[in-house]
Amino acid sequence: MSTEMLGLLVNALGETSYMVGASAAVALLIGLPLGVILVATSRGHILEQPVLNRLLSGVVNATRSVPFIILMVAIIPFTRLIAGTSIGTSAAIVPLSIAAIPFLARLVETSLLEVDPGLIEAARAMGATPRQIIAKVLVPEALPGVILGVTITIISLIGYSAMAGAIGGGGLGDLAVRYGYQRFRVDIMAATVVILIAQVQIVQFCGDTLSRWLNKK
Amino acid sequence: MIHLADITKTYPSPSGPVEALRGVSLTVNRGEIFGIIGRSGAGKSTLLRCINMLERPTSGKVSVDGRELSSLPEQAVRQARKSIGMIFQHFNLLSSRSVYGNVALPLELAGKSRAEIRQAVEPLLELVGLTDQSNRYPSQLSGGQKQRVGIARALASQPQVLLCDEATSALDPETTKSILRLLRDINQKLKLTIVLITHEMHVIKEICERVAVMENGAIIEEGPVFEVFTNPRSAVTREFIRTVINHDLPEHFQDTVFSSTPVPGGSLLLRLSFLGRTAEEPVIAGLVRRYGIDVSILYGNIDHIQNLPFGTLIVELSGDAGRVESAMNALRDYKLGIEVIGYVDRNARAAG
Numbered sequence: 001m002s003t004e005m006l007g008l009l010v011n012a013l014g015e016t017s018y019m020v021g022a023s024a025a026v027a028l029l030i031g032l033p034l035g036v037i038l039v040a041t042s043r044g045h046i047l048e049q050p051v052l053n054r055l056l057s058g059v060v061n062a063t064r065s066v067p068f069i070i071l072m073v074a075i076i077p078f079t080r081l082i083a084g085t086s087i088g089t090s091a092a093i094v095p096l097s098i099a100a101i102p103f104l105a106r107l108v109e110t111s112l113l114e115v116d117p118g119l120i121e122a123a124r125a126m127g128a129t130p131r132q133i134i135a136k137v138l139v140p141e142a143l144p145g146v147i148l149g150v151t152i153t154i155i156s157l158i159g160y161s162a163m164a165g166a167i168g169g170g171g172l173g174d175l176a177v178r179y180g181y182q183r184f185r186v187d188i189m190a191a192t193v194v195i196l197i198a199q200v201q202i203v204q205f206c207g208d209t210l211s212r213w214l215n216k217k
Numbered sequence: 218m219i220h221l222a223d224i225t226k227t228y229p230s231p232s233g234p235v236e237a238l239r240g241v242s243l244t245v246n247r248g249e250i251f252g253i254i255g256r257s258g259a260g261k262s263t264l265l266r267c268i269n270m271l272e273r274p275t276s277g278k279v280s281v282d283g284r285e286l287s288s289l290p291e292q293a294v295r296q297a298r299k300s301i302g303m304i305f306q307h308f309n310l311l312s313s314r315s316v317y318g319n320v321a322l323p324l325e326l327a328g329k330s331r332a333e334i335r336q337a338v339e340p341l342l343e344l345v346g347l348t349d350q351s352n353r354y355p356s357q358l359s360g361g362q363k364q365r366v367g368i369a370r371a372l373a374s375q376p377q378v379l380l381c382d383e384a385t386s387a388l389d390p391e392t393t394k395s396i397l398r399l400l401r402d403i404n405q406k407l408k409l410t411i412v413l414i415t416h417e418m419h420v421i422k423e424i425c426e427r428v429a430v431m432e433n434g435a436i437i438e439e440g441p442v443f444e445v446f447t448n449p450r451s452a453v454t455r456e457f458i459r460t461v462i463n464h465d466l467p468e469h470f471q472d473t474v475f476s477s478t479p480v481p482g483g484s485l486l487l488r489l490s491f492l493g494r495t496a497e498e499p500v501i502a503g504l505v506r507r508y509g510i511d512v513s514i515l516y517g518n519i520d521h522i523q524n525l526p527f528g529t530l531i532v533e534l535s536g537d538a539g540r541v542e543s544a545m546n547a548l549r550d551y552k553l554g555i556e557v558i559g560y561v562d563r564n565a566r567a568a569g
């Protein structure tokens with residue numbers, strides 16, 4: 001492997017990791033609370049708010065139904081507003097986060113719904129406030145599932161980040177298209193694919209291990 | 218201690234409103250173990266959940282320890298719940314927390330410090346006999362051990378009242394016994410008022426002092442356990458009692474037709490029940506002596522209600538109709554439960 005190629009790969013890997021890491025962090029910061037709110041405000045739950053619930057659920061569904069490549073282009077004005085530009089690795093974080101937030105929120109919602117309602121009942125009987133129920137019961141009990149949800153989100157982000165290359169986002173996907181496809185560099189194409197596969201495997205392995213370690217069921 | 222006045226609870230449902238409770242009034246005294254028994258869907262859980270306001274009654278008043286919970290706002294109710302412990306059929310333990318962590322939860326919710334929590338949890342684990350299981354997780358425990366954790370957790374906030382929703386229904390008979398024994402112990406040690414609901418009469422028989430029988434969202438019978446056992450007034454209650462005390466007649470009476478009025482030359486069958494050491498033999502010997510009638514014992518059984526011997530006797534009185542009548546009236550003066558099974562034609566019996 002030439003130093004030129006190694007340099008390209010390392011650089012691209014760094015960009016991908018940056019995009020995925022940053023947008024995963026944003027998704028966690030917003031998607032996790034959003035998932036909690038989706039559950040807590042649902043019918044018969046601790047903070048029942050039917051109107052808010054339907055509204056949030058609608059927004060989540062709408063965002064999730066737009067294919068990423070279209071979402072990316074459609075929100076360019078918003079990206080420019082946030083990042084100051086619509087082109088580049090940092091700018092790509094905006095559409096990646098927007099796509100990942102509702103994705104993670106739904107996965108978190110699913111995990112929280114699996115928590116035995118009896119536990120919420122027991123906590124209420126102890127005089128717990130809704131906030132305490134969320135912090136002490138719902139989230140800790142759903143944590144193994146939430147971790148798996150985060151894992152799936154990160155893996156999806158690795159895939160999306162390749163598409164972000166199309167708007168100059170850089171990263172492994174961009175490298176594969178520009179060198180592997182357009183310049184017929186089969187070696188670079190192969191190396192990128194191997195790295196992408198390895199990346200997904202590592203993320204999945206770490207997520208599974210952490211989730212299993214946390215699961216005391 | 219607990220006072221329910223005319224509680225109703227109606228749930229909306231697609232097929233019209235469901236009346237889960239239709240005007241229930243009930244008083245539970247301080248320090249007693251009160252049982253509520255009823256068939257599935259009778260409204261037991263709903264009633265129990267009204268006591269700590271997990272379910273707000275549609276109408277009626279709930280007061281616990283002199284405080285009217287049904288008129289308090291949610292925040293004050295939450296505070297009040299801390300003095301009402303609750304345990305559940307399926308234990309409802311947090312799988313992510315160890316035994317210790319589960320018992321500590323109510324104290325964490327109350328904002329206690331780590332040291333205070335440790336000080337409170339350790340004696341509780343000892344009380345329920347789980348000191349050496351402190352670091353295990355619920356998935357590693359047996360059902361009985363899980364319920365012990367549930368009990369320790371319910372006691373952590375030093376409640377005045379303990380509500381038990383079918384606390385032994387998921388346990389085998391041996392474990393059920395040990396959990397009931399534990400409940401009685403804490404009732405005595407901590408002067409705790411316990412309300413338990415069940416669909417199993419033997420649970421009531423084992424530890425309750427008073428019992429209410431529910432059917433269709435209403436209490437149809439209520440009283441001291443002994444009285445309800447010896448003098449059941451409703452068919453539902455009789456059905457429940459039959460599950461723990463054999464009320465069937467001896468086999469050779471199974472096809473007999475009983476008459477509710479005296480038959481000439483016939484005899485009278487009675488079921489007598491007595492609690493404690495009522496000297497049954499002098500009673501029967503006395504009947505024979507004083508009224509000159511024949512008394513034969515057809516069936517006898519001794520059982521226990523709250524550790525007191527409880528006897529059932531089926532006797533047949535025969536002889537002169539007038540004398541049998543006065544003998545029966547004399548029996549009513551004793552502290553006995555008397556149920557008239559009926560009059561039977563002796564010849565018919567002999568033929569049968």
Ligand SMILES: Nc1ncnc2c1ncn2[C@@H]1O[C@H](COP(=O)(O)OP(=O)(O)OP(=O)(O)O)[C@@H](O)[C@H]1O
Pocket residue numbers: 228229230235236237255256257258259260261262263264416
């Ligand atoms: N949240 C609810 N919504 C609608 N109906 C309900 C609800 N909870 C209870 N009910 C109805 O109220 C009635 C009484 O229910 P409840 O759970 O109190 O009975 P139960 O005596 O505890 O029965 P079980 O022994 O099966 O637990 C039932 O007909 C039930 O279907």
Ligand SMILES: [Mg+2]
Pocket residue numbers: 261262263383
């Ligand atoms: Mg029930």
